[in-house]
Structure formats: structure tokens, C-alpha cells
Amino acid sequence: MDKKPFVTLEQIKEIVKKxxxxxxxxxxxxxxxxxxxxxxxxxxxxxFKEFFAVKATPNPYILQIxxxxxxxxxxxxxxxxxxxxxxxxxGKEIMFSSNVTxxxxxxxxxxxxxxxxxxxxxHIDYYKEIAPFQETMCCRYNPGGDFTLNxxxxxxxxxxxxxxxxxxxxxxxxxxxxxxVKHFGIHxxxxxxxxxxxxxxxxxxxLFKLAVEIxxxxxxxxxxxxxxxxxxxxxxxxxEGNDIIAIGExxxxxxxxxxxxxxxxxxxxxxxxxxxxxAPYGALIAKVIHKKHIWKEYVGLDACAANLMRPAMYGAYxxxxxxxxxxxxxxxxxxxxxxxxxxxxxxxxxxxxPQVEIGDYVNIHDxxxxxxxxxxxxxxxxxxxxxxxxxxxxxxxxxxAETPEDYFATLDFTPFEKDKK
Numbered sequence: 001m002d003k004k005p006f007v008t009l010e011q012i013k014e015i016v017k018k019x020x021x022x023x024x025x026x027x028x029x030x031x032x033x034x035x036x037x038x039x040x041x042x043x044x045x046x047x048f049k050e051f052f053a054v055k056a057t058p059n060p061y062i063l064q065i066x067x068x069x070x071x072x073x074x075x076x077x078x079x080x081x082x083x084x085x086x087x088x089x090x091g092k093e094i095m096f097s098s099n100v101t102x103x104x105x106x107x108x109x110x111x112x113x114x115x116x117x118x119x120x121x122x123h124i125d126y127y128k129e130i131a132p133f134q135e136t137m138c139c140r141y142n143p144g145g146d147f148t149l150n151x152x153x154x155x156x157x158x159x160x161x162x163x164x165x166x167x168x169x170x171x172x173x174x175x176x177x178x179x180x181v182k183h184f185g186i187h188x189x190x191x192x193x194x195x196x197x198x199x200x201x202x203x204x205x206x207l208f209k210l211a212v213e214i215x216x217x218x219x220x221x222x223x224x225x226x227x228x229x230x231x232x233x234x235x236x237x238x239x240e241g242n243d244i245i246a247i248g249e250x251x252x253x254x255x256x257x258x259x260x261x262x263x264x265x266x267x268x269x270x271x272x273x274x275x276x277x278x279a280p281y282g283a284l285i286a287k288v289i290h291k292k293h294i295w296k297e298y299v300g301l302d303a304c305a306a307n308l309m310r311p312a313m314y315g316a317y318x319x320x321x322x323x324x325x326x327x328x329x330x331x332x333x334x335x336x337x338x339x340x341x342x343x344x345x346x347x348x349x350x351x352x353x354p355q356v357e358i359g360d361y362v363n364i365h366d367x368x369x370x371x372x373x374x375x376x377x378x379x380x381x382x383x384x385x386x387x388x389x390x391x392x393x394x395x396x397x398x399x400x401a402e403t404p405e406d407y408f409a410t411l412d413f414t415p416f417e418k419d420k421k
Contacts, residue, residue, distance in 0.1 A: 282368020
């Protein structure tokens with residue numbers, strides 16, 4: 001079983017005439033189809049809304065596509081708020097979920113009318129000195145312990161820095177009620193990149209039960225419950241992807257079982273699916289520029305971990321297709337590397353590929369979320385361009401590649417230039 005790229009070698013050969021590798025490229029058709037599928041999966045909920053996690057793919061052209069498909073945005077910083085504002089997201093189309101939040105971030109979120117999601121009990125009185133409380137506000141929950149699914153530990157919320165304990169979140173809602181807040185949301189993120197239909201329904205059960213308990217105890221109205229992210233994608237070709245329709249149905253069943261009998265059938269369901277929305281619809285395209293034969297075989301690309309750091313940072317698997325050799329046997333065992341002065345700068349270790357030659361182009365799959373966004377400039381490496389493969393087959397530059405002038409823009413060389421004279 002293999003993954004099929006959404007671009008062909010012939011397309012890439014045309015694209016590189018204008019935009020040299022490496023670059024990230026996104027598939028508009030795939031993004032739109034997936035956004036519509038998510039909306040269909042939760043169409044049973046009248047108030048459903050996806051708030052795309054801007055941190056996953058912070059590009060205004062991508063945000064505009066999702067805006068056209070009915071999504072809002074989830075922001076975590078000042079600049080993400082600024083970008084979302086420039087694209088035209090307004091008011092309750094913006095969720096602001098941050099932690100260790102600076103004053104200016106809260107101030108802009110309030111000015112834009114975003115739904116603010118408090119990460120900590122102490123943030124409420126901190127916010128009080130910055131901006132007025134809004135009619136609708138949210139709090140983030142952390143249940144602690146281990147998050148288990150079918151007797152398997154999926155993640156460890158007790159080790160996460162996010163959210164409040166049950167006791168703290170009840171105090172938070174009481175405070176917000178006293179400060180004049182009328183409607184409330186609750187939010188939690190308990191596991192990352194889950195595959196299978198069980199995570200969202202289990203998380204929904206936890207949050208639905210907690211919301212019923214808090215509504216009865218504190219006497220507040222929950223307007224929405226935000227299931228956040230955590231629904232993963234099929235990074236490995238031998239694994240099955242998530243069935244979002246089945247996931248949506250699982251959440252519906254929990255909703256009918258827990259919220260409806262409690263008289264809470266007006267609660268909207270929100271999601272924040274950065275990875276699920278974008279990862280499969282972005283690829284990093286790179287060119288083979290070196291081969292090395294020592295104790296192992298190495299294939300060296302013109303891209304490096306500065307362009308896609310997930311493999312280096314997490315040991316994450318990203319499938320690699322040698323374009324034009326999709327049907328050739330996988331007989332060549334090699335490490336696929338970049339040129340950083342770091343030994344973890346490897347896109348793949350002991351990967352079986354077709355026979356690779358210098359000049360070949362590779363498609364590194366599932367780089368559409370947390371790909372370009374996590375780029376950096378170590379070793380003076382420059383971040384790549386971002387391209388959009390439009391539905392009509394044309395290609396649009398949506399972010400130019402960095403230049404050395406960009407890298408040096410924040411430095412003042414004037415004193416050194418005088419010394420040269």
C-alpha cells in the first residue's frame with residue numbers, strides 16, 4: 001500500500017521553472033472537500049463550527065479558503081489574531097486559546113470581540129485589569145491523570161501545562177458569572193493525533209458530564225462545548241485514516257445520551273482541527289542534491305529540518321514518494337537527510353525507496369499542518385516558499401521564499417561597514 005501524491009513529476013518540473021525547490025505546496029481541492037466532509041459529519045448539531053487552528057498553517061490564503069467553507073479560526077498569539085483580522089474574521093468567528101498570555105494578546109482578542117478561552121484561574125483577575133468581560137467566555141479543563149481509551153493510555157493530561165482542575169474551573173465560572181458573563185463554553189485537549197473513532201466521543205462524554213454538573217451546581221448556561229483538536233491523520237500508508245462521519249455520529253450519541261436529558265439541547269459543538277483539516281493536503285517538495293556512501297546510504301535533499309522539523313523533533317513518520325518512480329520496486333535502503341549541522345536532521349531513517357539518483361524530486365507527504373509553521377533559521381537556513389495548487393490546476397505563490405536579506409533584516413551592520421572603509 002502506498003500514498004498517492006496530489007502532484008505529478010510533470011507538474012513539479014513545470015513549477016520549478018519558476019519556483020525552485022524546496023517548497024511547500026497545498027491542494028485547494030482536497031482542503032475544500034475535507035472541510036465539507038467535516039461539516040457533514042456534525043450537521044446534526046445546529047450550532048456546529050470548526051475553528052481552524054491557525055498555528056498549524058498560518059497563511060492568509062489557506063485561512064481564506066477555510067473561511068469560504070464556513071470555518072472560524074483558533075488563535076493562540078498576537079500575530080495569529082492580527083493575521084485572522086486581516087483576512088476578515090470577526091468577533092465570535094475567532095476563538096482565542098492561549099497560555100502564559102501577555103497583556104497585549106488579551107487586549108487585542110478583546111478588541112476583536114474574540115471568544116476568550118481562559119487557560120488558568122489566575123488569568124481571570126489578570127484579564128480584569130486589561131479589558132471588560134464579554135457576554136460569552138470559555139474555560140479550559142484538565143482532568144489530570146492518564147487519558148485512557150479501551151484500556152490503552154492515549155496521553156497524560158497530568159503532565160500537560162494546559163487547563164484547570166475541576167475545582168478550579170468551578171471557581172472560574174463562579175467568578176466569570178459575578179463579573180457579568182452570561183454564556184459559557186468549556187474546552188479540553190486530552191490527546192494528540194489520535195487515529196480511530198473513539199477519541200472524540202470519549203472526550204465528549206467527559207466534557208458533557210462535566211458541563212451538566214457545573215450547570216446544575218453553579219447555575220450557568222453553556223452555549224458551546226469545544227472538543228478542540230486531537231483527531232489525527234494517516235501518516236503511515238499501512239494505517240487506516242480517521243472516519244470523521246463515524247466520529248461525528250459517536251459525538252451525537254453522547255450528546256443525545258447526556259446533554260439532551262439535562263435540558264441542554266441548545267449547546268453548540270465546536271472543533272479546532274488543524275492537523276485533520278490540512279496535514280494530508282500539503283507536501284514538502286525537495287530535490288536530491290547529494291548521495292553519500294559510508295556506513296549507511298544517505299540521500300541528501302535541498303530541504304532540511306528547518307523546512308519540516310517533525311521527524312527531527314518527534315521522530316515522526318512522513319511518507320516519501322520519489323516522483324516519477326511510484327511504480328518501481330523499493331530496493332534502496334537509506335536515510336533521507338538535510339544539510340543542518342545536526343544528526344537528527346533526517347526525514348527518514350532506514351527507509352526503503354526506489355533507486356534514488358541525484359536530480360530526483362521527492363514528495364514528503366502530510367506536511368500541510370505543523371510543517372512550514374514550525375520552520376526556523378538555525379545554521380542560517382532560509383524558510384521556503386509556499387504554493388497553492390488551485391482547483392483549476394494553476395499554481396499560486398502564497399508566500400515567497402526567504403532571502404539572505406530577510407535573515408539579516410533585524411541586524412544593524414552599519415558599524416562594521418564603517419570599519420571596512
